[in-house]
Amino acid sequence: MPELPEVETVRRGLERLVVGHRILGVEVREGKSFLIDERVKSSPVGSTVIAARRRAKVLILDLDDATSLVVHLKMTGQMVVRGAETWGGGHPSDSLVDALPDRSTRVILTLDGDLRLFFNDQRKFGWIRLMPTSAVEEMEFIRRLGPEPLEPDGLDEFKRRVARHPRTSIKAALLDQSVVAGIGNIYADEALWAARVNPSRLVADVSAVKLRQLFESARDVMELSLSLGGSTDRNYVDAEGRRGAYLDFAHVFRRDGDPCHRCGTTIKKTRVAGRGTHYCPHCQRR
DNA sequence: CACTTGACCTGTCCGC
């Protein structure tokens, strides 16, 4: 569920809350959730967080010893900060998560300033990887990433990359991180609705005008979502444990059975590219 | 080769 707007919201929180703090301890509760590259020392303890970056759906915490903590939240990952600088050790009333740690807590980082950073991940798909900062950009899946919708000059590159997959559905292409980076199931459906493109349509049958509208629609829905703190379907929270509000404004995602905001036709749910797919049968005719 | 499906997990929801 965490897609680009959610990961960016978490990044902003971590930038504010943990950059400048020194790591005092690491508690790994689930070994597969915390991986250490063989090229680095065995622990980040003693290092200071100097930057919080993001590439597509990946979070990167740079440390002052030329290593980085690379984090992928996958579907149910959370990075939640608790401590004196947030709420005196307690948690705010609008937090979705209760007392931490809980049973989904996989890794706990203790930082100076009386802070604790919890990596929670119900389904254990996510991971944190400690590696040399110089090696982050060389990770295979980062090298392959396509342009992000929020990049102002990404359209041409998107068009070039999507054209390499003419026989696949446009929805599958939008979900392919090597075609365009940062889109997941929610924003794929929302962008397709905004651009009035049927999710099952083959890439080869989508006009250049529609491709441009799709890229721009993806940018628009992501900017709106960012302004609302992202989407909370069931699990997502930001670095302070708060949910995002975007789904209150969604046009199709999880709205099957409800009327289309443009034409009133009942929103349908089907399966495209192996994923639940929401669309308006009238606005998004094939 | 291009594309689709299954695996990885756990929690929730639905029908019987």
Added chain:
DNA sequence: TGCGGACAGGTCAAGT
């Protein structure tokens, strides 16, 4: 109420 099964979705490996 209990229980089995479907479903949720990001990414990669395996299959067609």
